[in-house]
Amino acid sequence: MMVAAAEASRCTSRATSAEDDRFAFRLDDPSFPDLLAVSRQLGLINPPDEMDQPLRHPVMMPEFLLRVLFTGTTGDKPCRHLDLVTTTAPATDVCHQCVESGDVWPALRMCLICGFVGCCDTSKHKHMKAHHDETGHPIFRSIRLEEGWIWCYEDNAFFSKRTLDRL
Numbered sequence: 001m002m003v004a005a006a007e008a009s010r011c012t013s014r015a016t017s018a019e020d021d022r023f024a025f026r027l028d029d030p031s032f033p034d035l036l037a038v039s040r041q042l043g044l045i046n047p048p049d050e051m052d053q054p055l056r057h058p059v060m061m062p063e064f065l066l067r068v069l070f071t072g073t074t075g076d077k078p079c080r081h082l083d084l085v086t087t088t089a090p091a092t093d094v095c096h097q098c099v100e101s102g103d104v105w106p107a108l109r110m111c112l113i114c115g116f117v118g119c120c121d122t123s124k125h126k127h128m129k130a131h132h133d134e135t136g137h138p139i140f141r142s143i144r145l146e147e148g149w150i151w152c153y154e155d156n157a158f159f160s161k162r163t164l165d166r167l
């Protein structure tokens, strides 16, 4: 898989001109389970009891590839919810629900509708997903490291950090 990814990166590097298309992404938070299983087999995700530790094999992934992994297409998908975004700056850097239960998490998400911060879909409790299920709030950003990509559960849409910066 990684070889194919590198090939894909080379083939399209000319098409994606902007340097800021590239940012740190680590293969431990895919949005679908097949990639999660593959990532675990490749050692790209820490074992469950080391989920809060630095990754053993951090991977730099071009944004277009991340988009493909999330959406299955290189094209933009429309999202009806970008206009509903009220907040983009996280007010915390922990998942409070996990702190209360003494659990750890590999990465954090922030709801762009209300500001709720919860752990990602590869974490034990998936508190961001639970927030989506409870409230119907569909759109969130990654707040780990310098990440700022946006994902919409309902529209299966992915947006780059540049989109976040413009909101």
Ligand SMILES: [Zn+2]
Residues within 6 Å of the ligand: 078, 079, 080, 081, 082, 138, 139, 152, 153, 154, 155, 157
């Ligand atoms: Zn949407």
Ligand SMILES: [Zn+2]
Residues within 6 Å of the ligand: 095, 096, 097, 098, 105, 118, 119, 123, 125, 126, 127, 128
């Ligand atoms: Zn949590």
Ligand SMILES: [Zn+2]
Residues within 6 Å of the ligand: 111, 112, 113, 114, 115, 116, 131, 135, 137
């Ligand atoms: Zn929310």
